[in-house]
Amino acid sequence: MPRFFSFLSSEKLVLLLLSFLFLFSSCDLVNSENEEPVECYLSKIQFNQFDSLNFRTISGGRVYSLTQELTVGDESDITASFQYAYRENSIRIVDQLNFHPTNPFMAVTLEDGRPVQVLKYFNSVGVLLIHEISYPEENKIRVDLTREASTGDVLYIGYSEYLKNDEGNVVRHRSFRQTNQHPSGFLPILDRSYTYDDNPNPQDGLYLPFFANVDFPTITFFSSNNILSYTENGQTFNFDYEYGPSGEIVRQTRPEGNVILFGYANCSDLDSPG
Numbered sequence: 675m676p677r678f679f680s681f682l683s684s685e686k687l688v689l690l691l692l693s694f695l696f697l698f699s700s701c702d703l704v705n706s707e708n709e710e711p712v713e714c715y716l717s718k719i720q721f722n723q724f725d726s727l728n729f730r731t732i733s734g735g736r737v738y739s740l741t742q743e744l745t746v747g748d749e750s751d752i753t754a755s756f757q758y759a760y761r762e763n764s765i766r767i768v769d770q771l772n773f774h775p776t777n778p779f780m781a782v783t784l785e786d787g788r789p790v791q792v793l794k795y796f797n798s799v800g801v802l803l804i805h806e807i808s809y810p811e812e813n814k815i816r817v818d819l820t821r822e823a824s825t826g827d828v829l830y831i832g833y834s835e836y837l838k839n840d841e842g843n844v845v846r847h848r849s850f851r852q853t854n855q856h857p858s859g860f861l862p863i864l865d866r867s868y869t870y871d872d873n874p875n876p877q878d879g880l881y882l883p884f885f886a887n888v889d890f891p892t893i894t895f896f897s898s899n900n901i902l903s904y905t906e907n908g909q910t911f912n913f914d915y916e917y918g919p920s921g922e923i924v925r926q927t928r929p930e931g932n933v934i935l936f937g938y939a940n941c942s943d944l945d946s947p948g
Contacts, residue, residue, distance in 0.1 A: 714922060716876040718937035731939065736760065740882055756882060767881065772797070782881060792885045800824025805885060813838040817890055832860060834890040842898035843870045849890055866906045870899040873921040876936055900926070 715735040719727045724746060730739045742754040755770040756779060769779035777795040784790065792805040804820040815836040821829045832851035836844045846867050850860035877894050884891040894901070900923055903912045911929035918924045918938075926934045 714920070714938045714941040716936060717939035718935075720935040720937065722932075737880075765881065780881060780885060789881075792881065794885055803888060805891070813840070815844075815896060819890060821888075832863075834864075836893060836896050838896070841870070844868060844893035844897050847893050864906075866893075866904045868893060868897075868904045869902045870897065871902050871915065873900055873915075873917060873923060874898070875900050876923065876938075 713735060715729075715731045717729050717731070721727075724744055726743050726745070728741045728743055729737055732738050736758075738758050740754075740756045740758075741752050744751045744753050752771075757768045757770055759766040759768070763784045765780075765782040765784070766778045767780040767782075772779075774795070774797040777797055779795060779797075781793040781795075782789050782791070788809065789807050791807065794803040794805070795801075796803070800823065802822040804822065806818040806820070808816045808818075810816055815838070816833055817836070818833045819831040821831060823829075830852055832849065834847065834849040837846040837848075839845045847864065848862065849864035851863050852859060853861040855861065875894065875897055878896075878898055880895060884895040900915060901913050903910050905911075913929065914927040915923050916925035918941075922936070922938060924936050926936070928934070
């Protein structure tokens with residue numbers, strides 16, 4: 675897996691990187707003394723021995739800060755740092771290492787608690803990336819992607835369709851880019867189907883990094899559970915997991931073999947990846 679937010683320390687590199695993992699879902703743990711559920715919040719994603727993401731949450735697991743930490747030997751360096759601000763129908767995310775007085779790093783507009791627009795500002799190059807999110811029918815999501823340059827030039831890139839099942843998981847994802855070389859005007863660039871486990875997805879609804887790249891968000895943002903496999907062009911690729919005492923994922927092995935660890939706060943046995 676590529677390093678997550680290392681590009682963000684120099685925003686000129688944002689256009690080249692990112693395509694993976696972030697509000698969080700939580701898991702309930704039972705207190706052995708009073709049998710009352712205790713909420714357990716994702717606090718860390720460890721990509722390898724050097725690179726990790728660290729989250730701080732408030733108000734029932736709502737993210738208020740996110741940092742990326744690079745550790746080499748006994749030295750650690752914060753390579754990215756973001757602050758979240760919430761209003762009734764919006765979320766504003768500020769890059770604390772590359773602060774811009776006018777535009778945030780990202781701005782989210784909500785309707786009925788669901789995102790309908792995500793603006794990603796590449797302030798150093800004057801580019802605005804616009805994700806327009808619609809819900810044309812039950813269990814279907816569409817994301818239209820547009821790029822606006824500092825000159826005012828607007829480029830419509832294309833759209834993605836996310837088809838969900840009744841369990842809240844995207845079971846098929848199709849993407850299309852605008853082109854003059856296809857009869858429909860859109861070139862199919864992705865068509866995948868997915869299967870899932872029954873355990874909560876700790877990355878459900880994470881805006882960073884899913885909307886920080888220059889492409890459509892991956893299906894993990896929209897899904898309630900964790901991907902077990904995906905099938906594309908007749909080939910199937912499998913994921914493997916280790917789970918904590920209440921079904922929360924603590925270890926994910928991806929199809930290419932790399933391992934990602936998940937740590938949680940407010941859980942005495944799960945405060946950090948193992």
